[in-house]
Amino acid sequence: xxxxxxxxxxxxxxxxxxxxxxxxxxxxxxxxxxxxxxxxxxxxxxxxxxxxxxxxxxxxxxxxxxxxxxxxxxxxxxxxxxxxxxxxxxxxxxxxxxxxxxxxxxxxxxxxxxxxxxxxxxxxxxxxxxxxxxxxxxxxxxxxxxxxxxxxxxxxxxxxxxxxxxxxxxxxxxxxxxxxxxxxxxxxxxxxxxxxxxxxxxxxxxxxxxxxxxxxxxxxxxxxxxxxxxxxxxxxxxxxxxxxxxxxxxxxxxxxxxxxxxxxxxxxxxxxxxxxxxxxxxxxxxxxxxxxxxxxxxxxxxxxxxxxxxxxxxxxxxx
Ligand SMILES: [Zn+2]
Numbered sequence: 001x002x003x004x005x006x007x008x009x010x011x012x013x014x015x016x017x018x019x020x021x022x023x024x025x026x027x028x029x030x031x032x033x034x035x036x037x038x039x040x041x042x043x044x045x046x047x048x049x050x051x052x053x054x055x056x057x058x059x060x061x062x063x064x065x066x067x068x069x070x071x072x073x074x075x076x077x078x079x080x081x082x083x084x085x086x087x088x089x090x091x092x093x094x095x096x097x098x099x100x101x102x103x104x105x106x107x108x109x110x111x112x113x114x115x116x117x118x119x120x121x122x123x124x125x126x127x128x129x130x131x132x133x134x135x136x137x138x139x140x141x142x143x144x145x146x147x148x149x150x151x152x153x154x155x156x157x158x159x160x161x162x163x164x165x166x167x168x169x170x171x172x173x174x175x176x177x178x179x180x181x182x183x184x185x186x187x188x189x190x191x192x193x194x195x196x197x198x199x200x201x202x203x204x205x206x207x208x209x210x211x212x213x214x215x216x217x218x219x220x221x222x223x224x225x226x227x228x229x230x231x232x233x234x235x236x237x238x239x240x241x242x243x244x245x246x247x248x249x250x251x252x253x254x255x256x257x258x259x260x261x262x263x264x265x266x267x268x269x270x271x272x273x274x275x276x277x278x279x280x281x282x283x284x285x286x287x288x289x290x291x292x293x294x295x296x297x298x299x300x301x302x303x304x305x306x307x308x309x310x311x312x313x314x315x316x317x318x319x
Contacts, residue, residue, distance in 0.1 A: 015175065015314035018132070018144030019073075020090045020100045029099060030072030032309035033283060035148070035179065035207055035231035035263035038063065038076050038092055038100070041083040042267060045110045050270040056091045062272050063096050066264075066280035073099035075263075075313070077147040077179055077207075080104070080127075081111040086136040101144035101313055104131035105167065107181065108150040109157040117159050124166035125173070132174045132315075144313060146170055147179035148207060151186035164190065168197025175316040179205040179229070184212050191226055201225030205261070205312065208232060213243050215250040222256040227312055231263035234271070234282025241282065245290030252291075252300045261308050262287060 016023040038059050042051035053059050066074075078084040086102055093100045105128065106112060116124070131143040146167045151160050167178045171194070178199060182190050187206055194204050201224055209218060210230035221228055228251075230244050251260050262283040271277040278286065288301055 015316060017310070017313045018101065018142050018315060020086065020093050020102050020141050024099065026310035026314055029306070029310045029313065031070050031305045032073040032075065032261075032313075033066070033071055033263040033280065034075050034205065034261035034309055035077050035229050035265050036074045036280060037078050037082075037265070037267050038074075039083070039085045039088045040078045040267060042111075045108075048268075050268045053266075053269050056088050056095065058269065058272075060092060060096055061274065062266075062279045063092065063098055065273055066284065067096065067098060069281060069284035071098070071280075071284060073101070073309070075101045075103070075145055075147065075179065075309070077103050077105075077145075079107040079111075079148060081106050081113060081116075084136075086139055086141050090139070090141055102136070102141070103145050103147040103179075104128045104136070104143035104170075105147050105149050106163045107148060109152060109159050112159050112163075116163070119162075121162050121165035121169060124163060125169035128166060128170035129173055132170065132176055143176075144315065145177050145179055147177075147205075148181040149178055149190075150181035151183070151190060153183045154185055156186060156189065161193070164193050165197065168194045168199050171203055172198040175203070175314075177203040177205060177312050177315070180207050182206050182208060184217065187221060191221065191224055195224075202227065202259075202312065205229050208265070210244045210247065211239050213239060213247065215247050215254075218247060218251055219254055219256065222251065222254075222259050225259075227259040227261065227308065229261050229263060230287070231261070231265045233262060233264050233287045234278035235265070241286045241290060244287050245294055248287070248291050248304070249294045249296055252296055257300050257303050258308060260304055261312075262304050
């Protein structure tokens, strides 16, 4: 383990955050949503007609509403198999001024292309490393994180485990963070697999944990040095925002406010404000005020929104 520990420490000196518009210093990032989709398509499996966002034009007004609440940056976690579109992300960033960190990765097994199932973890890692260090497709625009690396609710499928192992290899090679789509039953295996691969626990973000209303469970994860995301703010059909805020307060009071982040995870255009949803605004307009009401301090909020993303998204500068 000692030699693995040095693999990431060696990169600290020249770390920067990779956005679709180039590298920035961590201090330039600002208020950040850690887990969003701006261009995405889940309809190949969901077949519901609304689990997609196809154009910059439709999403820009929604992003501008989010920015009017103070958001300056976002991690866009759409994977290759959810039709990530790096050119459209660049267009959105250019036209709104939002700083966007794009992702490399693959999602849940039903979305995996056939070729992926016959590809080794090492070869998948090469794809991730290429997108993090050289660029996506022929654009020269680089991913800044490995996300959203998914596991099925009950257990990893073989293909999902292969992708997770690839994420571990690529994270160690590049110093990039890995952000996951994870339920309660696969969280520990996700952490164990990444740490075994040599990934710095502070570069691991376990996603969707606000959907689990159990702060003892949250603290058991946080004690291992990883970060967790309360990233489905506003999705009150799954969990009330009151419970999200209450669990956030428990984490902050337990001394783990340095390892929690917030976001909205909009994966359907039916969640848009223009469709009478809360869109990308719930974290800022509902959950943050509730945390403050329950006794959270502005400095706690600044950690969740500014300091933690700036620290975790840092990766190795490449030239
Ligand atoms: Zn997800």
